[in-house]
Amino acid sequence: MPFSTLTDIQAKLNAGETTAVQVAQTYLDRIATYNDDLNAFVHIDPKNVLAQAEASDAYRKEHGARPLEGLPIAVKDIFCTQNGPTRCCSNILEGFEAPYDAHVITRLREAGAVLVGKTNMDEFAMGSSSETSAFGGVQNPWNTDCIPGGSSGGSAAAVAAALTPAALGTDTGGSIRQPASLTGLVGLKPTYGRVSRRGIIAFASSLDQAGPMTRTVKDAALLTSIMSGHDAGDATSVADAPSFDWLAACEAKDMKGLRIGKPKEYFIDGMDEEVRTQVETALKKCQDLGAEIVDISLPHTEYAVAAYYVIAPSEASTNLSRYDAVRFGHRCDNPEDLEDMYARSRDEGFGSEVKRRILTGTFALSSGYYDAYYLKAQQVRTLISQDFKAAFEQVDIIATPTSPIPAFKSGEKTDDPLTMYLSDIFTIAVNLAGLPGLSQPCGFAQDLPVGLQWIAPAWQEDKILAAASAYESATDWHNQYPKGFGGES
Amino acid sequence: MSWEMVIGLEVHCQINTKTKAFCGCSTEFGAEPNSQTCPVCLGMPGQLPVLNDVAAKKTILTGLAINANINLESKFDRKNYFYPDLPKGYQISQFAVPVVEGGYIDIPTPDGEKRLGVTRIHMEEDAGKSMHEGLDAVSHIDLNRSGIPLMEIVSEPDMRSADEAIAYLKQLHQIIKFLGVSGADMEKGQFRCDANVSVRRKGEPFGTRTEMKNMNSFRFIKQAIEFEALRQIEILEDGGEVKQESRLWDSVKNESRSMRSKEEAHDYRYFPEPDLPPLRVTQEEVDAIKASMPELPNQLRKRFETEFGLSAYDADVLTQTQSLAQWYEALVAAHPANPKQCANWLANELLGRLKELNKDITESPISAKGLASLLDRIADNTISGKIAKDVLDAMMESGKDVDVIIEEKGLKQVSDTGAIDAMIQEVLDANPGQVEAYKGGQDRLFGFFVGQVMKASKGKANPAMVNQRLKELLG
DSSP, rough: TTTTHHHHHHHHHHTTTOOOHHHHHHHHHHHHHHHHHOOOOOOOOHHHHHHHHHHHHHHHHHHHTTTTTTTTEEEEBBBSSSOOOOOOGGGGGGTTOSSSHHHHHHHHHHHHOOOEHHHOOOOOGGGGSSOTTTOOOBBBBBTTTOOSSSSSSHHHHHTTTTTOOOOOOEESSSTTTTHHHHHTOOEEEEETTSBTTTTTSSTTTTTOOEEEEESSHHHHHHHHHHHSSSTOOTTSSOOTTOOOOTTGGGGGGOTOOOOOEEEESSSSSSHHHHHHHHHEEEEEEHHHHHHHEEEETTTGOOOOOOHHHHHHHHHHHHHHGGGSSSSOOOOOOOOOHHHHHHHHHHHHOOHHHHHHHHHEEEEEEETTTIIIIHHHHHHHHHHHHHHHHHHHHSSSSEEESOOOOOOOOSSSTTHHHHHHHGGGGGTTTHHHHHHHEEEEEEEEEETTTEEEEEEEEEOOOOHHHHHHHHHHHHHHHGOOOOOTTSSSO | OOEEEEEEEEEEEEEOOSSSSSSSOOOOOOOOOTOOOOOOTTTOTTTTOOOHHHHHHHHHHHHHHTTOOOOOOOOOOEOOOTTTTTTTTTEEEOOOOOEEEEEEEEEEETEEEEEEEEEEEEEEEEEEEEEEESSSOEEEOOSSSSEEEEEEEOOOOOOOOOHHHHHHHHHHHHHHHHHOOOOOOTTTTTTTEEEEEEEETOOOOOOOEEEEEOOHHHHHHHHHHHHHHHHHHHHHHOOOOOEEEEEEEETTTTTEEEEEEETTTTOOOOOEOOOOOEEEHHOOOOOOOOOOOOOOOHHHHHHHHHOOOOOOHHHHHHHHHHHHHHHHHHHHHSTTTTTEEEEEEEEIIIHHHHHHHOOOGGGOOOOHHHHHHHHHHHHSSSSSSHHHHHHHHHHHHHHHHHHHHHHHHHHOOOHHHHHHHHHHHHHHOOOHHHHHHHHHOOTHHHHHHHHHHHHTTOBBBBBHHHHHHHHHHOO
């Protein structure tokens, strides 16, 4: 059972073969056994988990099952959840407990999900390796010397090692798709505005979007169908977003008539050759399934990383101003005066990557530099959106590698932020354009998982789900498990 | 060559909405500290703003009232700075594209009407309040005010004297009250003003300005502007240079002092607020808001002058508030014969008496109909104008009907020829010398006789008849 999908567990629960409490206990036991090896979870409250599971069983008995009845879901520490700490894996939020659930969490609870705990992440989601967490780094279950990607690395490791069947992540520049890719999972970043951001700790407001990390495409669709929808409490959540039957979209078995764009800017010198081979092979498989592969160009791709590293830190620098030691969170001892309290509390509370980005953003927004940096970056962003728009006049969907390299060794890039930033080179443009993107496993490089990324026009997640489902049904990559976590038997 | 002041004003005006600008908290004044707060206005992690439409509509209405353009798409920006009573570390404001741009206000000056430009009106949220005086040695923060909607009304540097500045502010204050978009209570800080002041020799370019922050009384603003202009003139005449800086007006010491210099000024790092989409309104919505506009002070004043023949002064007095203007119109409706007399009695007699009682027109013990019936009794010669003032006193005191008071006090005017003749004869008999002198050509003494007769009648004699009979009897 451990490496089951949500859909498997749901079927067993519906058939009365197991109970929510039994399911929850299974995963709690696995967390107890394996979390020390992975550091995937930073907060677990077994009593609370079992209480939720009991309530779910009771609900099922009385009213029948809701869409996620009794299904365990882990939650990245960036989502505010009541009755326990929410830290965003930062010391600045020492002692903080949110008196509210994020909107997405409310929707999961109302659908009957059992929230199993908070997962580790890069501090404030700023990182691509989950090493900047105040709780220490996360290990990749496929090779515990390696990072699991980031920033949603705790969620990725937890699902990959089956410490939970599914988890929530957030994706600002690739933070769902890149760790999904590096751990052999499905990770979906919905269209910007599809999922409410209310109650999710903001990193870069115009880029952040929450999504699922699962073993299969269908599980991702199931979770997204519950997470998405208009929230009057988030002015950027779209009221009349085009919708469709999420699960039905996953029934596709072939790709007949599908025109897949293959952008040359995503198959570049310097990327891992095995990764390239695996993705090329995957595209051949798509051809076998009836798709047409069309060579396309997204000419402004090379500027995406630079634009992102102006826009995201700029927004972050002001989003993180609220951590001022006045109302909540860490406050330094014996401040001399107000300035000292601000400076020392923030110095002690934020890690070095967060500080680097606050400073970058503060600089970029400063009077005299705004036009050269922030404004220019926004113009690049418009060009990138136009690239995609033009491409989608030729093709239905775009396929790329999710990450240019497989998982790398822990500590390998921590002293070299610029190289680290390049980990997101293939994912960032999707956030800048607000498009939906999904990563799914498509093979291995150096015995580490490789991800295939699908990109569709805004609001057309159904196209992604159909293509990814067809590919999944024709391959076996989603049924591979890392060794050492009880999946061999 | 003489010095000239150049003044520009920024008014922060609280928009009177039931709930805050970006959350559902109450805006009620004076509640227990921090009792009107929620995760949004406390700036807690992950919380997002949602714009209060009513605040936007009221800002647009204000823009229309000052003849401005309404931007059908305006944007919100973040103004970043750290302060303990600013929970998010930034204020949501409108910087690049405000909702209202390019209006004007006309003010009366000794040289006639003057048009003063309004650059823009933008929406923003208020911060909380820090309180440093307490029993303990720590500062306290009340965040009830955090997130209350404000409009900032920015003028062009068009004012050339403190009086013009005050006239502008009073006009703006009055318009805002008429529109009902703000309580505009200055003592509660609902209408606060920053004044940018510089001086120059007439005809020369603008001098360096200083900004006097956060003043909330017309008197202080006038004092502060005049003080500041003089201070700058003294510096310049001594060959010095005015420093660009923010200054605080100390209303106790009657002087301004430096708050922060240009070098110390914040870099607010304005940038588009990513949590809020642009504010979009349609022309139809703007037209609907325009259709809801009440008659404005200037329109009302002009109508009173033309429709009722009032002097500019009386029209101004009677249009100070909507309730006063309505009261006046009700009075004229009940006593249509003489609108000017209505104005005199309301402006001079009733308002004077109310002022002594520290009451405004809405608290008057006499209704417009009551005052009209008093004017009716003058018109039909039941009482004289002089007696009417006593009757008005009695009405104020007792609240009784005009006719009841006249009856009870026996104040009815004497219009009986026999009675008046008798009184006249008595006066003439008592003053033979004056009669002699009058007849000898001293016409001025006529008034003396009228006075004596009126006195003898205790004011009740019909003055017109006294005049007429006196002339005949002396003739």
